[in-house]
Amino acid sequence: MSIRIQGVSKNFGSFQALADVSLDVPSGSLLALLGPSGSGKTTLLRIIAGLEVADRGTVLHHDENITEYEARDRKVGFVFQHYALFRHMTIAENIGYGLRVRGVPKQERQVRVDELLKLIRLDGLGSRYPAQLSGGQRQRVALARALAARPNVLLLDEPFGALDAKVRTELRQWLRKLHEEIQVTSVFVTHDQEEAFEVADHVVIMNEGRIEQVGTPAEVFERPANAFVMDFLGNVNVFHGRVERGRAVVSGLTVAYPDYPHPEARDAAVYVRPHELEVERSPTEAGSLAAKVLHVNPTGSRTKVELRALDSNQLINVELTPERLTELGLKSGDTVHVAPRRVRVFVPDYEI
Template sequence: MITVTGANKHYGSFAALDDVTLDIPSGSLTALLGPSGSGKSTLLRSIAGLESLDSGVVIIADKDVTRVPPQKRDIGFVFQHYAAFKHMTVRDNVAFGLKIRKRPKNEVNKRVDELLKIVGLAGFQHRYPAQLSGGQRQRMALARALAVDPQVLLLDEPFGALDAKVRADLRTWLRRLHEEVHVTTVLVTHDQQEALDVADRIAVLNKGRIEQVGTPEDLYDRPANEFVMSFLGEVAKLNGHLVRPHDIRLGRDPSMALVEHEGTQHSAGVTRATVERVVYLGFEVRVELRNEATGDLFSAQVTRGDSEALGLRDGETVYARATRIPKLPERVADAAGDSAPDETLSLSK
């Protein structure tokens, strides 16, 4: 268990952390997610001991480590850039932490062989970092961090320097790795898909404060506020309400039935809209639309089959409705109010 209580960190007048309190369960993979400047890397570095807090407490495994130096916190740390020893082989890089701890040679060899197999680098032990791909170097960095059997593994944007395909592959690999080694892991990322794909729990940060903590499902389906909803996945604004694009249904019939899906307290009504653009994204199709009453742009996400069945074409008129509107304590209001009389078609159920 990692517990951060009342953490504050200022750089001049800028509050990087503003009274942050967070519990990270043992054995979990927790993502710290937020935009640039939200405080997620500062929080991670404070857990690692690489940043000193102005005030607050950091506890790891029931031990107050707030004033304990990084090398004595029993953590493994992986940065975005691999920080490999270029003159050492993969094997020597992974073994480095064990050797400086003067572990017996047979123990070092056994542990390194085990880790290279786990991270998929068993055949690469005699190569140098320059002979590896970016994804292989990052797996080597993770093996090196795990070699000393840390209580906590901290990952600071570990896949940020890699291309999209390699990032996706490594996300899947990291999830499997975590299930195998079960070390308490904290991942900093600004990539919403990465957090949803990998983490057991997500803490969303904004302007140095935690907006919400929960499972990916909790945060996606039950966001605490509009910031969380907007940051964790795509959103569309439909008649003053934030909705998920995949929760917008399109049709040709203006009298389409209003549907109140579970979790929806009210309906945003049916909106007459003009198709601005149809974008094919493999199985899914993004339909960019303009509200004919207000001129506002919004997007809906439908299947390719639904798009073809509707025969969607640029410039045509369709009718849109939200099948689900998340319950939020706040609502986005248009300049003229939450809704205007001519924004929706008033239909009876």
């Protein structure tokens, strides 16, 4: 493992930012810390960097305990959300600043700066100043500056958060390709699910200072560990019912739930993503919910349909392909029947 976090806790006064967090970051991987505001993502990143000191726990790099090391001795590169470039320095001077501070000879510095300018696709622009570049270009310069001293670990704190949507998309793709070229162990913080899933090899879902789940993007999305992860990863429909004898019963629908074979009934929540719901004109043999169409909103490759269940008044969100929408001919006021193709059942230990 490149980085190993063991039992790290951190409090800011009465606020617990991290609670006994342990995490392994494989060498050469690109790992995303994903979670809502206040979940502890940035605090954990800053503790890895040495910019914050943990109250308890250890930080290891290739089995070397670096918990007490100063930030400058940890051989990490750090990229901030708002670039933090020196406005009075040229792009080349910004990139080479850390090397100059370390006493690297001028000629060697220039070679490294030219190499990085080419890597970030800004070769020929080294004499410009930050104000003369776009936001996306400035962020690439910040990344080059972090890479200049050849760090063992690259840390990025919401690196694209200050950019508009189109530039963010372009930089995500660029960062993924760059990582494949340089293969430096990287950890980045984001609250954007799409960003994490598109860029990262592994995703860590955090909540209230704890890690809820670690896995590949596919593992986390397809097999969420608990109700929080399921709810956090996008728009979902939540139906409340009960589980007993290997079944979950919700609004007259019964689905298999072998994880709870006990005869005692317990409250449960059934989660269904909008694209995992079928809409039919007639009731299905396997069971379905009668609902009224409230609104149909075509949005490109998917059409969002808002419905209200007739028996419970619950709002239901469904996503249909344009072809399926045409087949059904849906319009506001229609009565239809909704049935899940796939459900995820949780017997909650807490309320979301």
